[in-house]
Amino acid sequence: MTKFGKLQPEKINIVDFKIISGSLNNPFSFNADLLEGHQFDVNFDMGFNLEDKLVKADFKADVFTKSKEQQEEVSGRFHFVFVFLVENLDQLVEFGENKKSLEINGSLGNALASISYSTSRGVLMSRFQGTPLKDFILPVINPNDLLK
Numbered sequence: 001m002t003k004f005g006k007l008q009p010e011k012i013n014i015v016d017f018k019i020i021s022g023s024l025n026n027p028f029s030f031n032a033d034l035l036e037g038h039q040f041d042v043n044f045d046m047g048f049n050l051e052d053k054l055v056k057a058d059f060k061a062d063v064f065t066k067s068k069e070q071q072e073e074v075s076g077r078f079h080f081v082f083v084f085l086v087e088n089l090d091q092l093v094e095f096g097e098n099k100k101s102l103e104i105n106g107s108l109g110n111a112l113a114s115i116s117y118s119t120s121r122g123v124l125m126s127r128f129q130g131t132p133l134k135d136f137i138l139p140v141i142n143p144n145d146l147l148k
Contacts, residue, residue: 005091007107014115015054016083019123026131027072034067038136044113044146048102053089057082057116061124065132074132078124082116106144113143 043060058081065074086092092105121138128134 003094004105005088007092007105007111008088009111011087012111012115013085013087014082014119015085016081017119018081020079020081022078022127023076024127024131024133025075027074029072030065030074030132031067031071032132034069034071035065035132036068037066038133039064039066040136040138042117042138042146044116046104046109046112048089048093050089050093053086055084055086055089055112057084057112059116059120061120061138063124063128063133063136076124076128076131076133078120078127080116080120080123082112082119084112084115106147109147110143113146117141117143117146 040061040063042062043058045058047056047058048054049056058079060079061077063076067073086108092108093102095101096103117138125137128136
């Protein structure tokens, strides 16, 4: 039996979303005929305001073209912030023994990582249109990998 309450998705609400930073570097000299693929790196962090039942999720994505020959690559770098109101947050997190760390219901972390990642995927697809990154789509991943 778990010490945490049950995750109730209907009690999770996105109350704010911001693009903190976003940049595209699309060199004029980039030759799309040399495009071989894309590389990417993502980062996900969460912060908690237990009193107000809020969770802040920071999601960063860096995407680069990968060319067959040497050239200046196209890149996109974005930082998104999501703020979630979790009505039953007090049932899903608790302080660890040392009172300096939080223990989090794994289902909550999974749900917030999934929502943040998939929403960011859609935003990036839109932002990359008209650039050599237009065919890049963040792949489907196990959201638990973001929590590691």
